[in-house]
Amino acid sequence: MITLENIIRKFEIFTAFYSVIYILIYIILAILSYLAIKSYYNSKYYLHKDILIKSNHTLGVSIIAPAYNEAFTIVYNVKSLLLQDYPKFEVIIINDGSTDDTLQKLIDEFSLVKVDFFYQEKITTQPVKGHYKSINPVYAKLLIVDKENGKSKADASNAGINSAKYSLFICTDVDCILRKDTIAMLTKPFIENTTKVIATGAAIRISNSCEFKDGMLYKSHYPDTFFPRFQELEYLRSFLFGRMAWSKTNCLLLVSGGLGMFDKATVIEAGGYWHQSLGEDMELITRIRRLMHEKREPFLIKYIPESLCWTEVPSDSVIFLRQRVRWARGLIQTLYLHKKMFLNPKYGKTGLVILPHYFFFEFFVPILELLGIIVLTIDILFFSVNYDFLFIVSLFVYLFYTTITLISIYLDQLVHRQYSSIRELSTLIVMVFLEPILYHPINVYASLKGYIHFFTNKEKKWGAMTRQGFINAKD
Structure with a gap:
């Protein structure tokens, strides 16, 4: 007989199994990211x-x-x-x-x-x-x-x-403010590789609170307001930790719209950016990967761990939520549009590795977190709960999450030494431990709202971002 308690117990087992797989994947990504960064700097001066x-x-x-x-x-x-x-x-x-x-x-x-x-x-x-x-x-x-x-x-x-x-x-x-050698750095992979390179990307940093002089970065500062502070952590984690690992395995599916270099002929053949997309950068990369697989032509999409671009990010809740809702809707829109590639061997790593990853470990995570809260609430109200076990599991997940972010900060400081003072670096580290509690739930809410907008076919709007402008350094 199927009971509510049986369903809840099976969900808990599934969640435990899912969490183990998720953690293993991120351990693998951490290793690949380290190897990719090390390889990049070992060969940086080859050309x-x-x-x-x-x-x-x-x-x-x-x-x-x-x-x-x-x-x-x-x-x-x-x-x-x-x-x-x-x-x-x-x-x-x-x-x-x-x-x-x-x-x-x-x-x-x-x-x-x-x-x-x-x-x-x-x-x-x-x-x-x-x-x-x-x-x-x-x-x-x-x-x-x-x-x-x-x-x-x-x-x-x-x-x-x-x-x-x-x-x-x-x-x-x-x-965006580009480093003076941005073109030279992004062009190198197109020249160094014998396999055709169709796109390259690099790390983007947050310009909020930084000082600029004569159109160039003068002094880097850790942001001093709520949303930019946590977005700095996100950028470090995604650019240095995630994308370097995917680049190492030629599985990169996202070259940021803020900074990406492309082979023009390939992009034109693929049809250019799709004007109806709410995540045009990810959708374009997916489509040109699809094109190259269908042509059966070897290709590379490279990523370099250099901070080449600074951009202003949303600093208030309204603009931030609008952006994140659009990103979430863009993710599911891209996955749906290219669903024929999903688990299709014809599309190589794109169909067998990276699209399934984005579906199961990017798109599905906010849904699973919501279901987890619902199940936990039912469990507390109607059934017995092992609170010691719940605390241990929650603490383990929390520490794993923060450790991943701390590793990203370490790699960033090892490579770039970005922050101008120990005080700013210390503040950044404190934010690491507050992020899962204060910031992550807001992101989950925005993602779920974006999914609802997609499935209800709510009118899409890009919206405008109010900019504060750049801080000019004083002589």
């Missing part, structure tokens, strides 16, 4: 970046940055993007139908004029109204694309890809 910076025969790169109502910071940000220390590049800013004076500020500051431009719409976008170039030779590398609003970063990025003249492009956000 020194200075060779690329000083060579006139290196690969050309287009930096693509969509802008919508960015008048407050647009001039500063464009000047920062133009500071790249690389011989052959261009900066393409896409004015995606801004309703403020973003375009006019660009025209005035950079002496822009409308030019005749041979524009091929290889990827369909909203209509492009014109292209602008500067009459000042100092800004010869700058191209402005003015287009009608496409209601997504994807549509604007595709217009930039159509306008790009070089074979590689970097997709970034106009508010």
Whole structure:
């Protein structure tokens, strides 16, 4: 006879088994991440970046940055993007139908004029109204694309890809600050590997509370407000810990929309960014992996453990929740769209390893946590509970979670020595122990809300992020 108590006991057994598998996976990821970082720094100078910076025969790169109502910071940000220390590049800013004076500020500051431009719409976008170039030779590398609003970063990025003249492009956000050698560092994997590289990514850091001077990072600080502080931990864990491990096994499924370099021909063949996606960066990588598997062509997607980009993250609850709900919905949207790859041997590691991982250990985790709370509540109210065992298990999970994050901090400090004082590093470590209690439940709530929005087909909205701007360092 099936009873409620039997169901609860079977769920507890399943949860215990699931937790063991989850922990084993993260132990494996930790080992792979360490090996990948060690391998990277052992071979870092095999092809020194200075060779690329000083060579006139290196690969050309287009930096693509969509802008919508960015008048407050647009001039500063464009000047920062133009500071790249690389011989052959261009900066393409896409004015995606801004309703403020973003375009006019660009025209005035950079002496822009409308030019005749041979524009091929290889990827369909909203209509492009014109292209602008500067009459000042100092800004010869700058191209402005003015287009009608496409209601997504994807549509604007595709217009930039159509306008790009070089074979590689970097997709970034106009508010991002790039390290001066970003192009050189991201280009190296395309040159060093004999197998075709179709994308590269690198670590992104949080700019909130950091100081910048002349468009470059001047002094790094640990964020001083609630949400950015915990997001710093997330970024460390995901970029240094997770993505390095997946790169090591060529299973990387996510190159951040804030910083990623791509082979333009491959992206165009795959159809560019999907303008209806709420997680366009992950969806594009999934689709180009699918393309390469179907062509039966070997490929690599590489990730490097260098901090090459700084970006502002949400600092208040409304914008943070809006972002995380969109990310959660983008995850399930991508998994659903590419469901035919799931456990399909035709798609190699993508179908057999990485998509199942994202389904069972990314998408499913918030649902399991909610079910666990419900089952625990029923157990406490109606059945006997071994509180000693419950405490031991909870403590073990808590310590494992914090240990993973502490390892990420250790690796980051070993490689980058990012923080300017012991006090900031100490604060970061304290946040590690508060994150599971204060911050993680908010993320679970946002994920579940995103899933509900997807299954109820609630109208999708990207929403706007209110920016505080960068802190300028004082002389």
